[in-house]
């Protein structure tokens with residue numbers, strides 16, 4: 600499979616455990632899921648597409664905007680290039696996101712790029728939906744996984760794959776869960792019920808982060824208040840969406 604990249608840009612990690620860390624984001628094209636519940640509409644070619652806030656990376660209708668990389672050198676060059684307006688030798692993290700990065704876990708260009716930056720002591724985090732069962736190798740074992748497992752508010756029946764999640768817990772060096780929640784999920788009790796149902800079937804070491812749904816600060820604030828009680832009740836951590844507060848829902852920042 601060719602390595603398809605939706606965008607590469609340098610910014611600040613806005614979510615999860617490493618929030619605030621300068622990071623190069625490598626957003627792959629393509630996803631195995633099609634989440635319909637997040638209420639984002641994007642127009643292209645006179646058609647309207649509904650999905651998640653990364654629909655331009657997830658949906659193949661946008662593939663003419665993606666770049667194909669056939670060698671690791673040009674991908675590595677592009678990753679350095681996007682930090683060039685700043686001083687050299689920046690100890691940036693790399694965040695592999697999408698779409699769904701695990702679709703490329705056998706891709707030689709993808710793995711070669713990871714190996715190159717791991718050897719130079721960059722932390723590489725993968726933001727995955729956790730629904731793809733794949734074979735680990737030493738490169739993948741060295742990555743940090745953030746598993747954004749989709750709950751019923753995503754409206755995607757194929758979202759939960761316990762065997763795939765357990766596989767990642769068994770082999771990855773670090774695993775964090777991230778659940779995106781809104782007022783309705785919290786106040787109905789569905790959030791706690793669904794998260795507990797998933798975690799009760801898994802064993803291993805991980806942290807759990809609850810994150811508010813939203814593409815603007817006002818929406819984040821109201822959803823943050825709703826998830827606060829659940830976080831305190833269950834000992835989960837709260838993760839904001841700093842990039843939304845800084846940049847809104849613009850692409851590439």
Ligand code: SF4
Nearest residue numbers: 630632634651698728
């Ligand atoms: S898994 Fe993530 S990228 Fe894929 S459709 Fe769902 S929200 Fe979008």
